[in-house]
Amino acid sequence: MDKESLLIYLVSDSIGETAEQVAKAAVSQFIFENYEIRRYPFINEKQQITEMIQEAKQQRSIIIFTMVVPELKIFLEEETKKYNIPCIDIMSPIIEGFSNILHSTPKREPGLIRKLDEKYFKKVEAIEFAVKYDDGKDPRGLKKADIVLIGISRTSKTPLSMYLAHKNIKVANVPLVPEVALPQELFDVPSKKIIGLTTNPMKLIEIRQERLKALGLKSEANYASIERILEELEYADAIMKKLGCPVIDVSTKAVEESASIILEIFREIGYKVINGK
Structure with missing residues (x-):
């Protein structure tokens, strides 16, 4: 992949469909076709994140994630910050908004929508x-x-x-x-x-x-x-x-x-x- 290309990493502790839909909707707003999407679903260990980061740091990349398990989410954010890789958290702002309105604590359980x-x-x-x-x-x-x-x-x-x-x-x-x-x-x-x-x-x-x-x-x-x-x-x-x-x-x-x-x-x-x- 040449230096003008962009790798979009979609990281999730579930299937990752939400991240993919949001990423595609966002990138469609730009006159830019030289990108590749790589999906990393069912992330449940730090080692998986580490391996993905090692790959992403070699090229121009952006990481979009929908992690609901706090420990993994924090680890991902810390690792991307180390290597100056842009990282976008899709779920947290929405979950926090609902939490404030409903005065309730989220379950923080991956894949609930799929189960429903x-x-x-x-x-x-x-x-x-x-x-x-x-x-x-x-x-x-x-x-x-x-x-x-x-x-x-x-x-x-x-x-x-x-x-x-x-x-x-x-x-x-x-x-x-x-x-x-x-x-x-x-x-x-x-x-x-x-x-x-x-x-x-x-x-x-x-x-x-x-x-x-x-x-x-x-x-x-x-x-x-x-x-x-x-x-x-x-x-x-x-x-x-x-x-x-x-x-x-x-x-x-x-x-x-x-x-x-x-x-x-x-x-x-x-x-x-x-x-x-």
Whole structure:
């Protein structure tokens, strides 16, 4: 690299994306193209900084950094001062500004924004999973799920799937209908990953009648008859016993309460479901 060129060192105790974006935005304000960017991410030792400084001092360089660990930040500033290398701290002025306004001490932990992004995308992935494998649409999803919910119609399978998805848990659900054969994939899922949902027949009559009204249908339809509901509940009970899975009565429970019970069941048996583990 010739003497008119500029080496831009981006130093971070995380990925270094922030430093890169700021550096590119700044250099674009000048009629200057003879530069090279060198990224040094995940710096967690003084020795790494020392090695980088030894390289930077040989040429015309500038160091832009986003270090949040105080010890490493101070060491970097001291080393660049020794060799008269321009050094720009991006994060500190912003962190100090927020600290003053919020009257709070920063965590000083590298990579927090990345962790937040990862958590967000896992949640989106879990929600998409719940939609894709809702109501037994695709039995191939049963083996991929963290939890499989089974139950007859109107036992809160879909609301529970979505609620758990917002906790980064991938949930598939399968409706139990006497006339419809169950997918073989369900019997390949470990029983400890399956939760059966049941309810009080009288409560279910009310729910199904309201559902029929919402659809503009007569409430006397077989779907909401006591005979049909008892038949479905008996069938579902037999399936759940065959699978050997835990069963939750959702008739008097809010979705949040049922979800809490599901998570407690998994904690008790030591089976991790959060984040797909």
